[in-house]
Amino acid sequence: MQIIFESRNVEGDKMREVSVTRVRFALRRLSALVPRVKVQLSDINGPRGGVDKRCQVELSTARSGAVVITALARDWRTALDLSLGRATRALVRTIHRKQKTPRGRSARLALEA
Numbered sequence: 001m002q003i004i005f006e007s008r009n010v011e012g013d014k015m016r017e018v019s020v021t022r023v024r025f026a027l028r029r030l031s032a033l034v035p036r037v038k039v040q041l042s043d044i045n046g047p048r049g050g051v052d053k054r055c056q057v058e059l060s061t062a063r064s065g066a067v068v069i070t071a072l073a074r075d076w077r078t079a080l081d082l083s084l085g086r087a088t089r090a091l092v093r094t095i096h097r098k099q100k101t102p103r104g105r106s107a108r109l110a111l112e113a
Contacts, residue, residue: 001031004038012041015076026084027059030091036060041076055079057087064094 003023005016019039027034038058045052053076059067067090071082 001027001034002036004036005041006039007041009041009043012043012076015041015080018077019080022080022084023057026088030088033061033063033095034059034091035062039080041079044072053079055083057083059087059091061091064091064098067091067094 040056069087073079
């Protein structure tokens with residue numbers, strides 16, 4: 001799994017190792033399905049403070065396309081954890097949706113054909 005990290009903020013660059021470790025941990029069971037992950041950290045308000053740390057995670061898959069999740073928080077670590085959690089849930093939900101077998105009338109029609 002290739003992990004691409006981007007940040008234009010000096011404080012965000014310090015999160016590089018933590019981000020790579022967290023991504024590997026969060027996606028360890030899905031690593032065969034996700035060949036590339038892109039993590040972007042940005043500070044929306046600059047030095048003014050507040051809930052302005054943004055983390056965007058993009059999971060690129062061959063079967064399901066791309067899953068892009070953005071989270072805002074007071075600090076980088078919280079934004080990273082929120083976005084990784086939401087991204088893994090969204091990817092699992094997408095995979096399950098594609099694997100579901102049809103039920104009811106559509107299943108009978110598929111069997112008859």
